[in-house]
Amino acid sequence: MGSSYHILLFTIFISLSVSFLFDISFASRGKTLDDGWTPIKDPRDPKVVSVGNFAVTTHNSQAKSSLVFDSVVHGETKSDGGTNYNLTIAAKDGDDTLRNYVTLVIDRPYQNSFVLVSFKGPV
Template identity: 50%
Template sequence: MNSNNAIFLLLLSVVLLPLYASAAARVGGWSPITDVKDPHVVEIGEFAVSEYDKQSKSELKFVTVVRGETQVVAGTNYRLTVTANDGGKSKNYEALVWEKPWLKSMNLTSFKPASNGRFL
């Protein structure tokens, strides 16, 4: 290997290694949702409240998504703080929804009152 090739490979690794490390850190990790008004994020929030109502025989009414994070798994986990009306009072809830878009499938994994507006 001549010195030009060695220098090229060294420079290439210096450029690509941080990109690879950054991508590797995101796989399986939680990433913030920057646009909670995105129609798909709102759909996930509406699904979470609706599914919770079905499972618990509650009558919560979806209001909005306050904040959220996503996690890439075999599909995507959405960890959302949603606001819902409960008997005329607005309350925040933490919802975890697992979506497999290629199957057009969503599952409500967890739904509970939010604690101090923070994810647990």
């Protein structure tokens, strides 16, 4: 029983640590400058578009869906050993309707890779 208790505590600790590490809080849209997020000035910037497209492509692969990336509506970035992208993107689904989705992607330049952390929606 003691072992199960330690595993539970460890799991809770890891979950909380990951939550704080990636600052995954989509509920709070009224972010202040103190939280480290910087608004993206140009959502059509090629780098931002490539991150949005990566998010949709990866989500499609993981969820066996067929969304088609359209554009980045708006977003924020945060530097944290890489760049975190908190994006609202527009994508079309099977009925060709444009809908918004919220995604969090981490750019790890030292590994030359993106990581999809979260993909939610439509919102």
